[in-house]
Amino acid sequence: MESRKDRHQPSGKPKPAETKPPKSKKRRTWLWALFATVLLMAALIAFFIIDNYNALNGLEKNPNDSIFDQFENNQALEKPPEWEGKERVNILFMGGDGRGKKTTKEPARSDSMMIVSIDPVTKKAHLFSLLRDTWVDIPGKGSGRANEAIVLGGYKLSMQMMSELTGLEIQYYVYTEFEGFKSLVDAIGGINIDVEKDMRYTDNADKNRYDINLKKGYQELNGDQALQYVRFRHDATSDFTRTERQRKFLSAVADKMQNLGNIAQLSTIIRSVSPFIETNLSADDMIRLGQLGxxxxxxxxxxxxxxxxxxxxxxxxxxxxxxxxxxxxxxxVQEVLTENQNAPAGAENNSSNNSANNASP
Known part of the structure; x- marks a missing residue:
């Protein structure tokens, strides 16, 4: 009987893959930034539950309002077991590139797929990012690229595919597109940040909608400009500088959101982001995560x-x-989770066959 390994190797010995950073990494930083910011919002909400509970609950869409309502198997997805805040939780984050979609009522291929694995006891989180062109078995659909699962069977199929591939039980998912990130930044009134260099990049494939054109200097970035800032990776040491840029951006977002004015307006901010985010995390789950945040x-x-x-x-x-x-x-996957289990809190370890450039924050 032909094995999965054999099907992935149609002829002869496979040619080792090059270790150059794949193109899909260009879009991962904005997704990780959005996750961290949503987690920060949940943390703030933990202290302002009465005013913001309903707004947070709106992130979990009614099936009829979801872009995934076309997939019958998503309607049948069982409610995740109640999370008591002590068991490891695995969340699949999918960043869809909505360029070229025919309607808004359909998911885009998930150019970014990441698993955030959280141990609430040790308060440590691991991030696994899947290369979008990875050839995998998509349950019930045959073989294909990993990023095709979402358009073939919605979030449930993506969760199932990732669970079987990694051996991790995926309990939750979060899906968003570029517009969600932009909406968040605009909702909090923009971000003041020092752009360290002129940043330019042109892509005619999307009719230049997501071109990058930023000037060096301290300035306020709106949502569109912030997306350009966190996506830019055309540096001599692209992944290292991009990671530094991401941390710089998140710090600025955290500072902006923790001021009193934004906390008072938190429900408005969440409602502005809600149309662009889909998740099966309940408000209670988000608050538990927020308490860890x-x-x-x-x-x-x-x-x-x-x-x-x-x-x-x-x-x-x-x-x-x-x-x-x-x-x-x-x-x-298990080695990555266990080798850092006893590491001091805050000790970060980037793993990708000892190649820092191939690990995306």
């Missing part, structure tokens, strides 16, 4: 698959990234 430490980030388990292949004339051993991939 201020003390949560980044224990490590890792690329999936790691470079040592990647092989370049051609399938149907298209280039894809094949996994050479899926059992070893699941073992690798």
């Amino acid at each position: 201020f003390g949560l430490q980044n224990a490590g980030t890792a690329q999936l698959p790691p470079s040592k388990l990647l092989a370049d292949e051609k399938i149907g004339g298209a280039s894809v990234l094949a996994i050479t051993d899926e059992d070893e991939l699941r073992e690798y």
